[in-house]
Amino acid sequence: MSDHNKQKKIAVINDFTGFGRCSLTVEIPIISAMHVQCCPIPTSVLSNHTAYDRYFLQDMTDSMEPYIEEWKLLDLQFSGIATGYLSSLRQFTITEQFIDDFKRKDTIVEVDPVMADGGQFYDSYSPEMCQAMRHLLTKADLITPNLTEACFLTDTPYHTGSWRIKELHQLTEKLHRFGPEKIVITGIPQGQFVANICSYDDIFKVVRSHRIGISRSGTGDVFASILIADAVRGIDFESSVRKAARFLKRCLIRSDELGIPKEDGVCFEEFLTKLK
Numbered sequence: 001m002s003d004h005n006k007q008k009k010i011a012v013i014n015d016f017t018g019f020g021r022c023s024l025t026v027e028i029p030i031i032s033a034m035h036v037q038c039c040p041i042p043t044s045v046l047s048n049h050t051a052y053d054r055y056f057l058q059d060m061t062d063s064m065e066p067y068i069e070e071w072k073l074l075d076l077q078f079s080g081i082a083t084g085y086l087s088s089l090r091q092f093t094i095t096e097q098f099i100d101d102f103k104r105k106d107t108i109v110e111v112d113p114v115m116a117d118g119g120q121f122y123d124s125y126s127p128e129m130c131q132a133m134r135h136l137l138t139k140a141d142l143i144t145p146n147l148t149e150a151c152f153l154t155d156t157p158y159h160t161g162s163w164r165i166k167e168l169h170q171l172t173e174k175l176h177r178f179g180p181e182k183i184v185i186t187g188i189p190q191g192q193f194v195a196n197i198c199s200y201d202d203i204f205k206v207v208r209s210h211r212i213g214i215s216r217s218g219t220g221d222v223f224a225s226i227l228i229a230d231a232v233r234g235i236d237f238e239s240s241v242r243k244a245a246r247f248l249k250r251c252l253i254r255s256d257e258l259g260i261p262k263e264d265g266v267c268f269e270e271f272l273t274k275l276k
Contacts, residue, residue: 002075008232009037009076011102013095014084014114014221016042020049021265022218023084027225033272034229039078041067041098043091050122051217051263059087064094068101078102079232082224083136085114087124092132099139110228111140111180112220116148119158137178142231144224150175150185163188165206172199182237186223187215196223198241205238209245212252218265222248226275247271 010031016024024040031038041064047056081099086092099109113133115125134153137143151158154174168185175183176199185197190208198205223244230240251266260267 002077004074005077007037008035008079009039010080010082010228010232011039011041011071011076011078011098012082012084013041013043013086013098014082015044015046015087016040017046017049019047020052020217020263021268022049022221026218026221026265026268027082027084029272030222030225030268030275031229033275034226034233035276036079036229036232039071039076043085044087049217049263061088061090061094064091068094068098072101076102077104078107080108080110080228082110082112082228084112084221084224086129086133089128089132092129092136096136096139103139108142108228108231109140110142110144110224110231111136112144112224113137113149113153114220116152117146119148119160121152134178137175137180140178140180142182142184142227143175143178143180144184144186144220144227145175146187146220147185153178162190168197168206169199169204172197172204175199184223184227184241186220196241196245198238200237203238205241207238207241207245209249212249213256214262216252216255216262216264216266219248219252222251222266222268247275250274 012027014023028038042060044060045058083095148158150171172183182200188195192211193208194211196207198207226244227240250271251268254270255266
């Protein structure tokens with residue numbers, strides 16, 4: 001074994017946003033706090049995320065392949081691979097090739113299909129990219145779509161208001177057909193609660209938390225980070241989902257107490273030492 005591979009590592013393919021608490025800015029500290037090395041591959045670099053009125057953006061597509069080639073020369077091995085926001089069809093191709101090259105028998109692949117929310121695609125997303133995301137799901141062991149993304153990936157009509165358990169169960173069944181063994185559909189509104197649907201090994205669970213304040217940027221990245229770090233450490237899946245929900249609840253409460261703008265995400269830094 002290479003001396004570089006004596007510690008569990010997760011390769012995270014996502015954008016780097018300097019301000020706004022999302023993507024790699026969230027994933028690096030959370031995964032590290034959970035005693036796993038986080039190795040980022042930036043898909044783009046932003047001064048702040050796109051929910052703000054203006055931002056600087058540097059696309060990193062042309063840098064990704066030579067960057068990855070250096071990791072091959074180091075013979076790096078990963079316990080986990082996690083993907084987030086991909087901004088072009090070429091980035092999907094690069095990401096799939098990375099998984100093919102680096103996935104070993106015991107490597108866990110998590111895909112967070114970051115492409116839509118609130119019943120709408122993000123402005124940069126196209127039908128061709130949605131189809132590419134469906135293909136990427138076939139390489140995943142674990143996926144963490146929000147409700148909108150789950151609907152769009154499965155051609156299920158999205159609607160506001162309450163979702164019946166039967167509808168949600170059908171959603172997970174459709175998602176399982178792409179291949180992932182474990183699924184969490186995040187952030188489903190249920191009256192005064194927010195639910196996360198947890199589906200694995202023919203088990204279907206609804207994990208509910210009381211709704212706290214306003215919807216905030218980056219919460220899906222917090223959730224996905226905890227799940228992949230726990231997965232490579234062999235933590236029970238449902239326990240991990242409940243841990244992520246509890247952690248987010250604490251962060252949301254504190255963010256509201258401090259009056260943090262919703263675009264600025266959640267103040268997870270105050271609770272990093274509580275993650276194990």
